[in-house]
Structure formats: C-alpha cells, structure tokens
Amino acid sequence: MSDNDTIFGKIIRGELPADIVYEDEYCIAFRDINPVAPMHVLVIPREPIARLAEAGEEHRELLGHLMLAAARVAEQEGHGDAFRVVVNSGARAGQTVFHLHLHVIAGRTLSWPPG
Numbered sequence: 520m521s522d523n524d525t526i527f528g529k530i531i532r533g534e535l536p537a538d539i540v541y542e543d544e545y546c547i548a549f550r551d552i553n554p555v556a557p558m559h560v561l562v563i564p565r566e567p568i569a570r571l572a573e574a575g576e577e578h579r580e581l582l583g584h585l586m587l588a589a590a591r592v593a594e595q596e597g598h599g600d601a602f603r604v605v606v607n608s609g610a611r612a613g614q615t616v617f618h619l620h621l622h623v624i625a626g627r628t629l630s631w632p633p634g
Contacts (some may be wrong), residue, residue, distance in 0.1 A: 523567035527618040531565055537555025539593050545584050548592045548623070558596050562589050568619040571608035591622045598625035605633065 529535040530549065536550035540560055551559040562585055567573050574582060586604065593602035602625035607614040 523618065525567075525616050525618045527561075527563050527616055527620065528567060529568055531563070535545070541588060541595065543588070545581060546588050548588060549612055553621075554624075556624040556629070558593070558598050558602070558624060560592050560596065560623045562592060562623060569617040570614060571606050572580040572617055574619065585619075589621050592623050593625055596625070600626060603629050603633075 523531070526535065530537045531547060537547075539547060539549045540550040541562075544565070546562055546564050548560050548562040551561050553559075564581055564585060566578075566581065589602075589604045590599070594600050602623055605622040605624065606619070607622075623630065
C-alpha cells in the first residue's frame with residue numbers, strides 16, 4: 520500500500536485541480552492531462568493501493584466497483600458502445616504514478632496489440 524502522497528492522492532484531497540467527470544464514495548474519475556485518445560479518463564480508488572499487483576482479496580469489491588465506474592464514465596461521455604480499459608501494474612508495464620488507476624480511452628479506432 521502507498522501512503523497516498525502521489526499526485527493522485529493530492530487530487531483526491533483537493534490539493535491539485537483536476538477535470539473531474541465522476542466521483543462517488545469509492546473512486547474519482549478525471550480527464551488525463553496527456554490524453555492518447557479523444558476521451559481519456561482516469562478512474563482511481565480513494566483508497567491508496569500503489570498498483571494492481573498489491574491489491575488483495577479484501578479489495579475484490581473495490582476492484583469490481585472501479586470497472587463498473589469505468590463503464591459508467593464511458594457511457595456518460597458518449598462512448599458506452601466502444602471503449603478500452605487499461606491498467607498498468609509496475610514501472611516495466613508503463614505505470615508512472617503509483618496509485619492504482621484505470622485508463623478509460625475511446626473516441627478513435629484502437630489497435631491491437633496496444634503496447
């Protein structure tokens with residue numbers, strides 16, 4: 520677990536501004552400042568989990584909630600019919616902020632494989 524002293528922790532606490540598109544008691548979603556698609560939103564848990572690999576059995580419901588929030592954000596942004604959810608876990612996977620987050624991207628044709 521992280522101590523939530525990341526840029527995302529500061530956004531959760533209101534210490535840094537963000538273009539918030541959704542929030543509830545478990546998570547917050549905001550536009551990525553370096554979007555890779557017309558819609559690129561990050562969904563983060565309020566609980567500070569550094570990376571997916573550190574989530575435990577006690578996070579089962581929270582992880583499911585994050586996925587449902589990602590789908591809700593895509594729908595609300597007009598992309599409920601086609602979107603991608605990406606989670607990078609660890610530096611070698613491309614994670615740069617060590618607070619678990621889901622990238623929700625849409626608005627253009629997405630190719631495969633992504634990396």
